Amino acid sequence: MLVAVLIALALAYTYPIRVYLNQQSDIAEMQSAQAAQREKIKELQDQAALWKDPNYIKTQARSRFFMVLPGEELLILLSDPDGAARDAGLPPPGATPPEPDPWYDTLWSSVEAANAESAR
Template sequence: MTQRLTPGGQGPARRPGRRSRAAPPRTGRPVARGAEVKESAESGRSANRPAARRAPVRRTNAPQPRRFTGRATVLVVVLIALALGYTYPVRVYLSQQSDIARMEQAQADQRQRISELNEQAALWKDPKYIEIQARKRFYMVKPGEVPLVVLTDPDGAARDAGVPPEAGESQPADPWYDTLWSSIQAADAESDR
């Protein structure tokens, strides 16, 4: 059976039909505090006993609340378990979202490339465009026309004309296989010594 508390929350409530042991019998008239003490002294119960000696008051420390109670520990463990449980699905979700974004970007790039190729295919259906590309890429000319090729590289033009390069100009490097062969010959010469 549980104890009932008074509305003020102070101690057990009085049960109906019972009187408190410490409470004096109630009368219809108000009793002063001094008279109440006198009445209890006259009752005879405490007349034979000596007065209770009061012990000196000792200072006591209030109990310190524990920092981590069992409930708090269980709550922390549950939160950690939930965090660990949701970590993998969230990571999978985020990687799938990045994959989707990457694939959508690749599709957009391919659509752009397809539209460019369609435009280029439409150009190749025009005979004038084909003629321009043949002249430009393959230096083709119609019969009776004289082709004119402009060389913009002065060193290349001099080399094609057979003029030797000047002494101050850098000579082109030997091909890689000549360099390799000369290093092999130099290594053989050192090993023979």
């Protein structure tokens, strides 16, 4: 009789224990998500603090929008190796040359060409 009561108690406590463990894992997951959000907020606050500096704003305007101060001349260097090779009629650098046709395709095309000439 005592064994039956112990089994019944064990079965009765399994569901609440499972719910408790699920809640604990949910709490841990929410805490980690909250920590990630705090880190993101800190990064954004640091970035916003940078934008309060006039020198940082000038640097960003020069690099992003190619702005210059009065009296300065802007020089933009363009590097397009693919376009330069295309203009020169060469394959782009790093490109592999096309594979030649297999020997049997070349042989068969010559047989077809000879057959086409004899049919004329």
